[in-house]
Amino acid sequence: MAVNRKEKGGIGTGEVPIISLAGIGVSFGPVRALSDVALDILPGECVGVVGHNGAGKSTLVNVINGRLSPTAGDARYDGAESRADFRNGQRARQAGIRSVFQELSLCPNLTVLENMRIPYRNMPWRNWRGNAASAVRMALDAVFPGHGIDPYCVVGDLSIAERQMVEIAIAFSRRDIDARLVILDEPTSSLDGAIADQLLAYIKKFCADGGSVIFISHMLGEIFDVATRMVVMKDGRIIANDDAKNFTRDSLVDAMGHVVPDGAENGEGRKQRELGEDVLRMKNGLSARKGEIVGLAGLAGHGQAEALAQCYLERSSDWRANRAPAVVFVAGDRARDGVMPLWSILRNLSLQTLVEFSRSFLVDRAAEKKLAQDWHRKIKIKTDDLDSSILSLSGGNQQKVLFSRALASSAPIVVMDDPMRGVDVGTKKEVYRMVREEAEKGRTFLWYSTETDEILECDRVFVFRDGEIAAELTGDAITEENMLRASFEMEEAAS
């Protein structure tokens, strides 16, 4: 896919971009979330932004609405000279930039009109309730005619779709500073087809009247319907930025996929092996055989974590702690559901297997120590002293401890919830090798990952979309392109 970066706006056209980003880079410590991003948005444009997990879409949105200060580059609002500093949020508001976030950000305990008050900074005090009610009602009527939502209703009483409608309407509502650029991050995720069409029609009208919209969605049909320009992101860069007319669905998916052939050994371990009988079968169609590595792919937050949790809890929730657990869990969010921050490395490592290996009421200290030393050697945890605090380890080594905690157990099924978040490449390779070895010994792995090269390690892949399995890929069909195709809705909403 040829990268065609257009230089429009500025001199000659007489139009001032609402926002103009030049050479923007954002890093969180060593992680580069955005690098060298240049983007101008002119009045009247609807820009569709697509990209896979971690492509930098959310970071880009947060830079534009000023919540994140770029660590490099220049953001100009309304053509004004601007430095990147903490006042960007205010500048964005002054420029009429508003956002609707992917996860609902309304206060459920407040009424619809009271929620209007929250983003409206300088609301006049006099009769504010009446004004807010009429403003919300007007916006709802304009975007979603026939919506039937009462502005005096408490948001907690509304359905998810209605809440999303309210949030979108509030973003388009009239305030002291008119909306000029509205950022919609997956706005239709919980709207049904007819309502989504109303929104798309309104976006077209809004843009025709000189407003601009940034539209992020995994529904390619919708993006092609409204967007006048496409921005494709990958690995924190804009890799294509061109008129929507110049893209087809296939070329868009190709652009997103743009595989970098960095490791020839990717997926090399996927040899033909004899797989055992089914050890797991779930209602939603997820299944796994003995000795198989099953990947759960798709865009983040489309039901993979829920499927894992369901699978794990169904097999582990029992009144009695079982000596032989059926399933063990490797956490991805270490701080939340992995590490015991006050315990030593040794205690963290042996946690899973305490019951399994001890034959008496008391903990068998000698066995515990032996286990930890075995795994210390086997998985190369970088420490001299297993009794030091787990937090003295780097993130990657903490993750190794969590892996050994799970693998030390005899459980036949290992559930992994995106365990490689923030882990360096070296550790990843080691873990891939270990997972492979364990699978050959007959263990089953359920592996949710947001990273494509991890999914390529799997024997079978289920791609999730909107909480359901959209595709099942096996063998040579496991490619980044096929995964992208399944994660993004290729068909029209009608089909």
Added chain:
Amino acid sequence: MNRDHLRILLPVLSLGLLLAAVFYLQPRAMSYFGLNLLFNLAVPVALATIAQMMILMVNDIDLSIGTFVSFCACVTATFVQSDPVTGYAMLLGAIAVYAAMGAIIHARGLPAIVVTLGMSFFWSGMAILILPSPGGSAPAWLNAMMKAKPPLVPVAIIAPIVIGLIMHYFIKRSSLGVLLRGVGGNSQAIDRAGWSVLGLKATAYGIAGLFGVLSGMALVGLTTSADANIALRYTLLSIAGVILGGGEFTGGRVSPIGAVIGAMTLTLAASFLSFLHLSSDWQIGAQGAILILVLAVRLVFTRREALA
């Protein structure tokens, strides 16, 4: 709005029911003087309940309100009476400490339950330092205000109504009140809209401190003297009052009018049990039983709500 009305219905009904029972047992209570006696101790409880409500509204809990009210009562009965400038400065300082406590709890991500529990020992110690043995006296104006006899309706009825209405307009109708409740509902949304959650939390705590001070002053106005342990029960009474009045521990769902009614119900429950000639040994337990009963009924209500 409908849900809010339903929420307030239960506290109103339980107060009415209890009041009817009291009047049935003791018809002489049905008078100007009788009502004043029944409810005058409800005024400081109601003020403390409003203070607790401000904290519960931002998803925290205040375990120090009882000792704080005791401290304020001790300051009122000593410094405010003898050396007003120092006295009022101390009370203002106490409000500032409350606001700072809110700011620190938010900024450092500390659990409010731990911080306020620690602060409760601080306030308790301060109160004992100021007033080692029961004593002191109320400022004359305060005493006159609490013991005033306006025509037709006693102070003990007017004061809760005024407190309830003012706070209702502030919390439920004003635009600052919306932001404060928003912090309890979804503080991330407030933050994203560019508001300072830190400032809002400090404001909520500061208002709570103000009502704690008012509660201590009202208490001294009624009792005319103070004691370092005078209001220890208020911590639990205030939490119970907010919950009884239709509030919830999380999610910014509170009702100021309900909280005031809850405080009055709890005070009345004590009188009701005395009228039943229940031994005082059993009273606290019986009060708890009434609380559990009302909350059980509410659970049935909310279950139905959730199903509907």
